[in-house]
Amino acid sequence: MDIRSQIAMVFHLDKCIGCHTCSIACKNIWTDRKGAEYMWWNNVETKPGTGYPTKWEDQEIYKGGWEKNGDTVSLKGAGKFKGLKNIFHNPHLPVLDDYYEPWTYKYQDLFTAPEGNDQPTARPVSLVTGEHVDVQSGPNWDDDLGGSPDYARQDVNLDKLTAAEQEAMFQLERMTFFYLPRICNHCLNPACVASCPSGAIYKRGEDGIVLINQQRCRAWRMCVTACPYKKTYYNWHTGKSEKCVLCYPRLESGQAPACFHSCVGRIRYLGPLLYDADKIEQAAAAPEDQLVDAQMDIYLDPFDPEIIRQAKENGIADSTIEAAQRSPVWKFVKEWKLALPLHPEFRTLPNLFYVPALLPTMAKVNDGVYDSTGKSLWNGVESNRLPMRYLASLFSAGNTEKIVAVMKRLMAVRTHRRSVTVGDTSREEAAAALEEAGIDADTADAIFRLTSLATFDERFVIPAAHREESIEMLESTADVKGSTGFGFKERPQRGL
Amino acid sequence: MTNYLLFVALPYASLFIFLIGSIYRYRNRGFSVSSYSSQFLEGRRLFWGSQPFHWGLFVLFFGHLIAFLFPKSVLAWNGEPVRLLILEITAFAFGLSAFVGVLLLVQRRLTNRRIQIVTSKMDVVVFIILLVQIISGLLVAYHNRWGSSWFAAFVTPYLRSIFVFDPQMDAIASVDSLSLKIHVVSAFTLIAFIPFTRFMHFLVYPLDYTWRSYQQVIWNWNRKRIRTSRSHSEGRKSTNN
Ligand code: HEM
Ligand code: SF4
Ligand code: SF4
Numbered sequence: 001m002d003i004r005s006q007i008a009m010v011f012h013l014d015k016c017i018g019c020h021t022c023s024i025a026c027k028n029i030w031t032d033r034k035g036a037e038y039m040w041w042n043n044v045e046t047k048p049g050t051g052y053p054t055k056w057e058d059q060e061i062y063k064g065g066w067e068k069n070g071d072t073v074s075l076k077g078a079g080k081f082k083g084l085k086n087i088f089h090n091p092h093l094p095v096l097d098d099y100y101e102p103w104t105y106k107y108q109d110l111f112t113a114p115e116g117n118d119q120p121t122a123r124p125v126s127l128v129t130g131e132h133v134d135v136q137s138g139p140n141w142d143d144d145l146g147g148s149p150d151y152a153r154q155d156v157n158l159d160k161l162t163a164a165e166q167e168a169m170f171q172l173e174r175m176t177f178f179y180l181p182r183i184c185n186h187c188l189n190p191a192c193v194a195s196c197p198s199g200a201i202y203k204r205g206e207d208g209i210v211l212i213n214q215q216r217c218r219a220w221r222m223c224v225t226a227c228p229y230k231k232t233y234y235n236w237h238t239g240k241s242e243k244c245v246l247c248y249p250r251l252e253s254g255q256a257p258a259c260f261h262s263c264v265g266r267i268r269y270l271g272p273l274l275y276d277a278d279k280i281e282q283a284a285a286a287p288e289d290q291l292v293d294a295q296m297d298i299y300l301d302p303f304d305p306e307i308i309r310q311a312k313e314n315g316i317a318d319s320t321i322e323a324a325q326r327s328p329v330w331k332f333v334k335e336w337k338l339a340l341p342l343h344p345e346f347r348t349l350p351n352l353f354y355v356p357a358l359l360p361t362m363a364k365v366n367d368g369v370y371d372s373t374g375k376s377l378w379n380g381v382e383s384n385r386l387p388m389r390y391l392a393s394l395f396s397a398g399n400t401e402k403i404v405a406v407m408k409r410l411m412a413v414r415t416h417r418r419s420v421t422v423g424d425t426s427r428e429e430a431a432a433a434l435e436e437a438g439i440d441a442d443t444a445d446a447i448f449r450l451t452s453l454a455t456f457d458e459r460f461v462i463p464a465a466h467r468e469e470s471i472e473m474l475e476s477t478a479d480v481k482g483s484t485g486f487g488f489k490e491r492p493q494r495g496l
Numbered sequence: 497m498t499n500y501l502l503f504v505a506l507p508y509a510s511l512f513i514f515l516i517g518s519i520y521r522y523r524n525r526g527f528s529v530s531s532y533s534s535q536f537l538e539g540r541r542l543f544w545g546s547q548p549f550h551w552g553l554f555v556l557f558f559g560h561l562i563a564f565l566f567p568k569s570v571l572a573w574n575g576e577p578v579r580l581l582i583l584e585i586t587a588f589a590f591g592l593s594a595f596v597g598v599l600l601l602v603q604r605r606l607t608n609r610r611i612q613i614v615t616s617k618m619d620v621v622v623f624i625i626l627l628v629q630i631i632s633g634l635l636v637a638y639h640n641r642w643g644s645s646w647f648a649a650f651v652t653p654y655l656r657s658i659f660v661f662d663p664q665m666d667a668i669a670s671v672d673s674l675s676l677k678i679h680v681v682s683a684f685t686l687i688a689f690i691p692f693t694r695f696m697h698f699l700v701y702p703l704d705y706t707w708r709s710y711q712q713v714i715w716n717w718n719r720k721r722i723r724t725s726r727s728h729s730e731g732r733k734s735t736n737n
Binding site: 075079080083084088089090091093095096128129130131189190193194196197198199201202203204205206214215216217218219220221224234236237238239240490492493494495496 | 524525526527528529530531532533534535536537538539542543546547549550551609610613614616617618619692693694696697700702704705706708710711712713714715
């Protein structure tokens, strides 16, 4: 057993209000630079929808992620042979138009336009060429199902549904959507790291954050192809790839990453998980329907004395172990089994878990009559607005049982809390729902508390080690006396 | 005198600039070492330019290298006229492929608006050198038959004399071929420009990718030992930052 610690995350999709505050917080800190304007290290998609870059989930197009190859896995569109063969031209690279051409407006024209009969306008200009552009699309063009026939119906996950199911999803009475905020998953089996020919991408041993060394990146641009989530981006100006850094300078000083800190819906949770690095390969190569379980097996119980002993032996600090015990991610993912990885079939073992959107129905449409007089307040989870198979395609590699189990638990918590606070669902009904979901009332209350009332410190459990050793992470303190302690001493300018 | 400047002074000057410049740029200006891929801005035309260009150069580079390192084997191979012809035609085909590639790349740089934005002054130098180099190379191959044989007789001794610090330029200066002289001079010019242009990118060819393990995990400190200071006692620092 090789125990390591990983900063992991949970996004509770029922709580996301789609405000994009997270994206803006990230943009303001990290990607408001030339060449990075088009990058959204954090982006929020509407589902069903095609996402950003367009149809990123379709690996027939982009060849991202891993493929099962006997007892192990191999990269789908990169790797030693394919990568070096395609180094002069990468056939699977998404190009600017797959994202969108970033633009701004000529605001000055509003002031300098000569007097005339018309209102002056600020025309859009490309941030790449500086010339006027006809804006065709943007990173969230299909927000809130805008332009659904063109976007939502192209959603790759709909392929798993029957034609009738698809039609039902787009009936006006049933039409629904939810938001899917995405950042880099800081995977346990990162395809980006494996695909990088120059070895510039690496996973930090201490906390599992995946970073690109800007000094060593040579623009071989294989990581952009390899990441199935399209969370490495190529900076066309500096000639270097960039990705989400999980705000590691903030984490090291004990602060939550900017997108987490600013999240309006408070949907985001962050904390360490202990895991067994020896099991990574085996879990990544698990059969498709067992992928979620295999991944869950990797994470270790931070309360188990034997695990604690071995973790200490492996150099994990007491403060990190203590943080792993308080980690909200441990609770959501392992204890309550409410959160699932996004597209586990890409086999990168992502460390960002999602509590799927519940979207229950309270009525049925019968012959055009809206009928809300059912026996209980909510209909069962099978008649939720989103087909279970759709959610399974997103969060469990097609295993609907996993989704139904999560839904039942979420529903049971609601029924239980409704009976406690409002009282219009009976105690018996709540007890039956809890029984069926396999949780007790105390657990339901704990889930309710962490979901709805959690404070900042409960949502973000950042190991104290990072605060104390922020310089030590990079340098030996004796060597950097009198200097800033940061390694990057050259201006990040495009070379020749 | 001119011959001396071109075939003795220039080679040494450019090799010197190349060595010092590349080491300096690699070590102190690591951020600027990149292939500056522009595929993200334009991919389709790049394919038709970059692939024939690079594969052409790839083969030609090793062709030159083999003729330089093992002239006797090349001569032996060429003893049979059919084999000589096969070698010459293959080499010429890859030369043409590089030529067509570079033309398409130049055309792409000139006509695509997005690519113009990422074209630096040094890129202009790069393409001028490459055009001169490839065109002169093709002319030599076409007019001065059969290059694969006389390369071993004239060029290899000259190049070797440069590298053993005993420059003998007579052989090369006496060859009555302007294109060959241009080809040699522009080759050394190219070498001198490596540290100042995107030519840097082929020095950092990721050969170690072929043997390194796929995943890379880097600990900033030795997690089982107290960290030690570089200046006070030994202990390895991560090389990745
Ligand atoms: C085996 C070593 C080499 C590798 C791996 C390599 C790789 C690359 C890559 C990845 C690009 C960027 C293509 C893009 O825009 O996406 C590039 C561009 C370029 N390479 Fe190489 N290259 C190699 C050797 C060479 C050599 C020997 C030369 C010339 C002496 C050369 C000259 C160029 C030029 C001029 C460009 C710019 C093309 C353009 O965008 O117009 N390369 N190379
Ligand atoms: S999400 Fe993509 S970029 Fe992030 S670690 Fe995983 S493979 Fe790498
Ligand atoms: S800030 Fe929070 S609630 Fe708003 S879009 Fe982002 S994740 Fe959703």
